[in-house]
Amino acid sequence: MANDTRARILETTGLLLRRRGYHGTSLNDILSASGAPRGSLYFHFPGGKDQLVVEVTRASVAEVTERLGAELAAESDPAVAVHHIYQSVARMLEDNEFSLGCPVAPVVLDAPNDVPDLEEICRSAFEQWIGLLRQAFARAGVVERRARALALLVESSLEGLMVIARATRDRSSINVVADEVAALIEQAVLAGKATRQAENTAV
Template sequence: MANDTRTRMIETTAQLLRKRGYHGTSLNDILSASGAPRGSLYFHFPGGKDQLVVEVTRDSVEKVTQGLDEALAAEADPAVAVHHIYQAIGRMLEENEFTLGCPIAPLVLDAPADVPELAELCRSAFQQWIGLLEESFVRAGVPDRRAHALAVLVESSLEGLMVIARATRDRAPILAVADEVAALIESAVLGTGRLTRGVTTDAQLA
């Protein structure tokens, strides 16, 4: 029962943070939505809200990192892999009715500088995600400097597109940009002579 309560609190907090950010998520919100008694919060998380938020964020970052790593490893062609990632994010937003986007973006926008561990988690998360993208481009033969720039471009466009999709309640912008970004990556790889096949467009994959 104790583990069930702890799990409910973690899952509830994860969703609230993605919707409302750090400052918009109160302890009362977490307790009310999870149905957990107040005493259980400090039993499971002696450090209170900050400890809970840090643990939830760490778990969310690990899940995103694992998913990104698997998606990139599943395709030898990074242009195809990235195209699939855009599509998957579009589906994710549609499935949650455009209520949940990136798990750390709301925290970054809240700028909780008074929780250094949380700020470090957000910083390192983007470093990891950009790093994984960069590594996949380098493996395909893209020069280091351009691979890094492309990785930053992909990550930043995904973050912005999630906001646009949530505002418009439409994944079409994500799918449109997916084709353009995939073509750009394909061009970078073709310039190295390492890629011999084209990227399948979104229309073909639908």
Template structure:
């Protein structure tokens, strides 16, 4: 029963954070929505709201990181993998009736600089997600600098698209951008392959001057 109460408090907090952000979510809101007595909240989370929000955010980041890593590993072609990621985001938005987006964006927008651990957690999350994308592009042959820029493009477009889709109650913008971004990544991979091939040919020519 104690674990059920703790889980209920965590799940309720995660939902409210995604809807209202850090400052818009109070302990009274959490208690009211979860139906948990105040004493049980402080029993499970003696650090109060900050401890609770940090735990919820850490779990959300870990979940997104795992799913992103699995999606990128499931496809050899990063353009296909990224297209699937956009589709997954579109389905997520539609499934929750466009009421929820990125689990940490509302927290970031609230600028919780007075909770350094939470601010660092959000910064690290984006660093991880961008890094996973960048590494997938590099493995496909895209030069590191361009791979990083493409990863930033993918992550920033997803964050913006979630806001647009929620405002319009329409996943169509996500689908439209998915096609464009996938085409861009495919072109970058082909360009990288061409550069690598040319470099290999040049190296052979230099090492074998008599041919």
């Protein structure tokens, strides 16, 4: 029962954070939505709201990182993998009726600078996600500088598209950008291979 209460508090906190951000989520909101008694909250989370938010955000980042890594590993063609990622994001938004987007973005936008652990988790999250994309592009033959730029493009467009899709309650913008970005990645892979072939021929 204790574990069930702890899990319920964490789940509730995660949902509220994604909807309202750090400053928009109070302990009273968490208690009311989870149905947990105040004593249980402090029993499981003696650090209060900050401990809760740190744990929830860390777990959310780990989940997204795992899914992203799996999507990229499942396809040898990064253009196909990235297209699948955009579609996965679109389905996620549809499934939650466009009420929830990136688990990190609301926290970053609220800028809770007085919680250093939270700042570090958010910074590390984007480094990990961009790094996974860059590595996938480089493995496919994209030159390093272009791989980094494309990784930034993919991550930044996904973050922006989640906001647009939630505002419009429509996934069509994600579909359009997915096609364009996949085409860019395909071109970059071909260009990288041509460059390496030319280098090998010259040698």
